Amino acid sequence: MCSNRYRNSLNPEPLNPHMPPNPYIPYPVTIDKITVENDARDLRTFRLVFRNPADRAAFDFRIGQFAELSLLGVGEAPIGIASSPLDEDYIEFTVKRYPTGIVSTALHQSEVGRQMGVRGPLGNGYPVERMAGKNIVIISGGFAVTTLRSTIRYLLHPTVRPTVNDITVVYGARSPGELCYKSEFLEWQERDDIDVHLTVDKSEGDWQGREGFVPSVVSEVAPSAENAICLICGPPIMLKFTIPVLREVGFDPEDTYLSFEMRMKCGIGKCGRCNIGDRYVCVHGPVFSLAETTELPREY
C-alpha cells in the first residue's frame, strides 16, 4: 500500500478542517515538452511541470505508480509515470493515441504550454523495499515500457545504483521505429553497470541490433534467478510466452511482478470498475506478484 496520503495544493483548506482533501481535484500542471517516441507518431512523451512548485514535493511517487492525466472539458486517463521519482522538477508520461481514446487524442493534439491536470500518485508501484541487494531483471515489450523506463532511470541514479546488484534489461518492440526512448536505451547499452538487450520482432532500415521475440531473447540471455527480482510488463501475448521461460530459468512466482492495465475512472478504489476478482487494480495494484495473479480469476 503506498504510504503517501493524497495531498493537493489547490484546496489547502478542505471544506472543513477535519475533512480529507477532495481526491478528485487534479494538480495544475503545464506541458513543458512533447517528444514523439515512434515513427507511427502515435506515442508521445509529455513532460509536465507543476504550476505550483510545492506540488512536486507533494507528488512524491514510487516507481511503477500511475496518475490520472486530466484535461478539463475532455476527461481523464490513467497513465503510468515514465519519469524517475528522482527527476526533481518535472514528471513525464508516455501516452499512446487510440482513435476511440478521447483524452489520448486530445493530448496528442495539445501543444507545449497547454495547462492540464495530474491526479495522483496512484497505485502501489513496484516493491522498491525488496530490491536492496538483489539482481534486477526487467523485461518489457512495446509501449508498456513506460513505468519500467522510470524504474531503470531510478535504479541508475548514483544514490540508488550501489544498493542493487546487476541489472538485466530485455526490451523488445515490433520494429526499430516502435522502440521507445531509443536514445536513452542506446546510451544505457554503452554502460557497464547495466546489461541491456534490445530486440525487434522484424528488423528494417539500418537496424543492426538483435532480431527476435522477447521470450526467445529471454531464454537466450537466461538471467540467473539467484537472489533476483523480475519486473515484467508488456502485451498479453508477450506475457503468455515469457512467463513459462522465466519459470524454466527458475524465477519464483513470488519474485516476479507484473503491472496490469484496466479501465479506470476514480483511480482511488471507489468507482468499482477496475477489479480483477476482489482486487482493485487501481488501489491493490497495478503491480501484482505472479503468485498473486494465479489466485486472481482470469478476468483481465
Next chain:
Amino acid sequence: MRTKSLSRDDVQALADALMRRHRVMAPVLQDGVYRFEWLRDDTTLALPPGGIPKVSMKSALLPRTEVLFYYKLGKNTEATAQPPAPAAQVLFGVHPCDVQAIKVLDAVFSAEPYPDAPYLARREVTTVIGLGLPRDRTPQTAFFERLGIGSMDSRDCDLFLADLNNGRFVLEILTDKGEALADAIDSLPDASEDDLARLAELRSDASAHVTADIDIADLKERLSKLFEADMWQEVAERCIACGACSYLCPTCHCFDIQDENHGNVGCRVRNWDTCQFDLFTKHASGHNPRTNQQQRARQRIMHKYEYGYANFGIPFCTGCGRCVLSCPMHSDIRNVLEQIQEQPEP
C-alpha cells in the same frame, strides 16, 4: 433515551417542521411508485406499507449526478473551483435494511487510503431517521431478516420512528445528531406507557424472526470457487443487461466520471454507472475484459457477496428486495443465492 408518541398526522407535521431548517428526503407516492424524494411544499409524505420505497434514498448520499468541481477554460489555460458545501439534510423514514445499506456506502467511501471527501462531507451533515415496522408488513420480495436485520432494528439511526400498526408511532432519539433536531421534536408528547409496551412487544417479535440464515462468510468461500461454474449462464440467460437493479439498489455505488461542457465553462461530474453496461470496462484499445452477460451478471453477484465481504467485512447486500421488484424479467437474486448453495463442493 428520550421517546415521543405521535399520531399519523404528527408524523406529517414532524416532516414539515424539519423542512423549515433542513432539506428533507422522504418517501412520496408518485404514479404508483413510492420514491425517496426531496420534500417540497407541494409534495406530501407517504410512508409505503412495506416500508421500502422502490427508489432508495441512495441519491441523497451519492446523487445520480454530483458536481466534483467546476472549471473555466481559456485558450491554453484552465481554472477550477469547488462546489459549495452540502446543506444539512434529513433522511426521513429509512427502513432498517436501508440504514445498513448506508453503512455499506460509508465503509466504501471512507476507506483509506483515499477517503472520498465529497461523500463524507454530505454524510456528515446527514441525519438518519429510521422507520421500524411490525414484521408482518415486510414486502414479499424483501429478505433482510435472512441477513440479520430486523424490521424494528434501530441500529445506526440518529432517530427511530416505530410504526405500532395501530395508527400510532413512537419516536426514539438515539444520538446527539438526533438531539440536534430537538426544536422540531420537543413539542411532541413523551411516549405513553402502552405505546412503549406495544413497541417492545413488536420489537421482540421482529427480532425473533431474524433468521440470519445467509452465512456471508460461507457464501464468500463458495463464490470464490464458482468463478468458472456454468451456473452463471443460467443466471444471465433472461437478463437484458439494463441498469434497473443496480440503480435502485441502495448499496450499488459504482460511478462514472464525465466532463459536462458549455462553451468555456463546465463541471466534472460523477454519474451513477452499472457493471451491466458494456462501456463500464471497455478499454480505449477496444479490449473488454467482460464482453458477455454471464460475466456481468457474475460480477454483480460477486461484488455483493464476495468482494464486498473480502475487502470490507460486510456484505454489499441488505436484502431490501428492490432488485427482485424492479427487474423487468423478474430475475430473483434469492434464487441465485439458492443456486450457489446447491453447487457441488469442488
Next chain:
Amino acid sequence: MSDPTWEPKILAFLCNWCSYAGADLAGVSRIQYPPNIRVVRVPCSGRVNPMFILRALQQGLDGVLVSGCHPGDCHYLTGNYFARRRFLVLKRLLEFCGIEEGRVQFSWVSASEGQKFADVVTEVTEKVRELGPATRMVKKTWKLPPEVEAQLRGAADAD
C-alpha cells in the same frame, strides 16, 4: 421581455449546394438580414441528424433552422426527401412534448433565392424573438452557482 438587450441565438444548418449558396448570394447582393443565425454548412439537409437539433436545444440555443434544396434539386437526388419525412416526425413530436412551435423551423431555399433566404431568416428571427429566450429542454448541470461564478470570473482568461 425580461432582458431588452437579449438577442436570440439561432443555429442554421444550411445545405452546401442550395441554401448556403443562397445565403452567399444574399450577402453578395447586399441584402440585409438579422445577424442572429450561426451557420453550420452541411452537405445536404439529409445530413442533419435529429440529435444535432436536440443537442442544440439542450445547449440553450433559442432557435434552429434547417434549410436545404427544394425537393427535386437535391445534389444527392433524394437527401431532402428523406429529410422532409424525418423533420415532419421530429417537428410534430417536439411540439407534442411541449417545445414551443417555431423553435425548430425548416425551409427550402435554392441557390438563386438570395432574397428568400433573407426573408426566411428575418421571419425565423422574429418568431424566435417573440418566443423569448429558450428555457425548455435547456441543460442546467453546468450552471455555475453564484459563489463559484465569482471565484472563476477572473480566472482562466487572466493568465
Next chain:
Amino acid sequence: MPTEQVNLNEIARRLLADGTVDVVIGYTTGSQPLVAVPAFVRDPQDADTLVFNRFCEQNLVNYLHRFKAKRVAVVVKGCDERSVIGLIQEKQLDRQKLVLIGAPCAGIVDPRLVPEDATEEETLGDDVMYAGCAACAVRNPRFADYLIGAPVPQPEAPEFSDTTAELEDVESDERWRYFSREMRKCILCFACRNVCPACYCNVCFTESSQPKWMSKTDDESDAMFFHLTRLLHLTGRCTGCGACARACPVNVDLRTYNDRLRKDVKDVFEFEAGLDPEARAPMTCFRDNDKNEFIK
C-alpha cells in the same frame, strides 16, 4: 386453412424431440407470485415447464437477436408477432429458421398495477390489465405456424392511448409540464431500450464515447434527449407492444409518447408497423407529395 391448434407443451416437446428447433423460447411461472418469466427450453423433458397465462407480459422476440444462428421456436402474442414481421422486413430474422407458436391473448396484466402484497390471482380485479391491451387490434396472431388456443374475440378498440388525445388538446405549456414531469422520473437505466425488439444497434448512441452524443446526468434534458432520439429511431418500427412501458421500474408513461409517434406515422405515412410483411417501412422510402406545408 386455419393454423393448427395445438397444446403448448405438446408442440414444444415435438419440435425439440424431432430436432426442428434447437430451443423453444416461452414463459414459465416465476419465483414470485403472479409473475411469468421468459424460459429457454432445449430439452424435450422440460417442455412441461412452459405456460401461457395473462402474466406473460415480456416481448420474447427481443431474445431472437441472441439466437441468430440457431433454429428457434418462440411463443408470440399478437403484438409480439408484429415485432417479428418488422424484424423480418429489416432482414434481422430469417423466417425459415423461425417457428412461431401463436398465443391468442385477451390482454395481459401490467405488473406495475399488481399490489405489492397480492399473492392469489383471484384477488386481482380487472383494473390490473395493461392499458394498451384494451386498444389491441391483433389479439389473434395471423402468421403463426401453430396456435395454442382458440381465437379470442376481437372487440372494436380505440386505436391509441387517451392521454395522447388529451395532451393534443391542451396548451404547449401544459404539454411541457407533463413531459417534464415524466422525464424527471427517468433514471436512465435503459430497461426500455433493452427490452425493445426494435432496439438492436451494436453500439447504441448512448454507449458512443467518440462522439459523445449524450451524457447521463440527472438533468431532465438528458432523459429527454434519450427518449426523443429513441422515439425517432422507432418511427414506423414501433408496434405499440408496450414492453418498454411495463419494464420501466419508475413508471414513466412511455405509452403516451409511443402512441403519439404511431399516430403520426399512421396519419402522415398511412403505415402501421408489423402488420403487412410486404409494406415498405416509411423511413426507407418517400413520395413526391409528402406533407410539405410545414417547410417555408
